[in-house]
Amino acid sequence: MLVAAADARNYAQRMGIVRSMVVQELGWDNDTDDEIRADVEDSIGSGMVDDETDRVVDVVLLWWRLGDGDLASDLTDVVAPLSDTGVVWVLTPRTGKPGHVDPSEIAEEANAAGLASIAVVNLGAWSGNRLVRPENSREQR
Template identity: 65%
Template sequence: MVAAADAQNFAQKLGITHGMVVQELGWDEDTDDEIRADIEDASGGEMVDEETDEVVDAALLWWREGDGDLADELMGIVGPLADDGFVWVLTPKTGNPGYVDQSEIAEAAETAGLTSTSAITLGHWSGSRLVQPKTPSKQR
């Protein structure tokens, strides 16, 4: 019962709610299926991949050291992202193979025109939430 209660917190921690379109990038054999399942349960649908034509409310990027240029990857994610959408960069936790330092994520985010707003831990993964800065015309 405890595991199920913990699993329900993944989507909640990520800010995923029913009806959201969530894009998943960087899937590999090491990704956490509990996190993935909880996101799909909470959103009410399957996650879409990089081939989608839909506007996405959230993007989930599984990222590991050696996966390439994070700034380039983030610039590609911004295209289909809704104005108020957000990106979660999930990397292996400190000390695990593939770990990416938070400063690298923040630097790549800045290059891609995104701002890092918060960080969380989900199982064996660390998450960094990135958003597009508000433009004066969009502020209230």
């Protein structure tokens, strides 16, 4: 059992997601990574909320693929329920995978939506792009 824990991918930890956070998941489809989803839910101690929530959220996980639409517009929409110190993670397929979106394109779209891209992390077959409101970028690095 200890070996399994040591081998755990710690996706949520890499994204700064901890117990009792409210995490909103958007863009789910049959290609999303169930290991990432399960790790996040295990870490927060509950299920993630969807776009129907009226709660203030700490983190938005936005699964995004090339061809999913207008990213800047969707990012503008996802900040509405976000707490003042909240973070948006745009999860995209890694380089070479169908639906891959270059991090520079995500940063450009984030900027158009009033967000700043401050980090990109490897999450298995997905890349996570951490976005924050510009006034929070210094304190969350």
